Amino acid sequence: MATQTRPLSRSITNLLLDTASFVAFLLVTAPHFTGMAIHEWLGVALAGALITHLLLHWNWLASVTRRFFSGATWRARLNYVLNALLFVCFTVALFTGLMISEVALPLFGIQLGHDRLWEQLHRLVSDACVILIGLHLALHWNWIVNTSRRLLRRWRPTPTVGHEVTP
Numbered sequence: 001m002a003t004q005t006r007p008l009s010r011s012i013t014n015l016l017l018d019t020a021s022f023v024a025f026l027l028v029t030a031p032h033f034t035g036m037a038i039h040e041w042l043g044v045a046l047a048g049a050l051i052t053h054l055l056l057h058w059n060w061l062a063s064v065t066r067r068f069f070s071g072a073t074w075r076a077r078l079n080y081v082l083n084a085l086l087f088v089c090f091t092v093a094l095f096t097g098l099m100i101s102e103v104a105l106p107l108f109g110i111q112l113g114h115d116r117l118w119e120q121l122h123r124l125v126s127d128a129c130v131i132l133i134g135l136h137l138a139l140h141w142n143w144i145v146n147t148s149r150r151l152l153r154r155w156r157p158t159p160t161v162g163h164e165v166t167p
Helices: 010-028 036-056 058-067 074-099 116-139 141-155
Strands: none
Touching (some): 010 116, 036 074, 116 141
16 A cells, blocks of 8 residues: 655644654753763753754744734743743753763863852752743643644555555
8 A cells, every 4th residue: 555645744843853852851851860971962962952943933933022012912922931931041051061061071171170059050940941841831732732643643644546445
C-alpha cells in the first residue's frame, strides 16, 4: 500500500522543536543524573534552542510588542510577560552557570574560581525557570494537545487515490 507524504506544518515543526527543547531542559535540571559535563554543555545548547524559538516566533513577538498597551488581548499580554520573564531567567541561568562552570570553561583554559554567590543565584534562577516553564506549558496546553493530535493523525498512513485499504 502506497502512502502520500505531507509536508510538516509550521505548528508541527514548532511542536517538535519545542518538545526536543523541553526534554533537554528536563535533562539540564538533573545534573546528578546527567553528570556535570552534559549539564553544562546542554545548558549552553539550550541557549541556541532559545534563540531559535525566539526567531521562529519573531512575528508574534514584534506584533504583541507594538500592540501591548493598545489592542493586545489579556492572554497575549500574559504570554508576553511570561516569555520575557523566561528569557531573563534563562539568560541569568546561563550566565551564572558559566560563572560556576566546572567543565565547559576550564576546557578552554578559563578558571573563574568558585563563588557561592553565583552558585546560589544559579540555583534560585534555575528553580524560577522550572516554575515559569510549568506556567508556559499550562498557558499553551490546548495548542500542545491539538497540535499533537494533528501530528499523530499525520503518522497514520493515508491511502493514495486508486488503492483500496484492506481491513
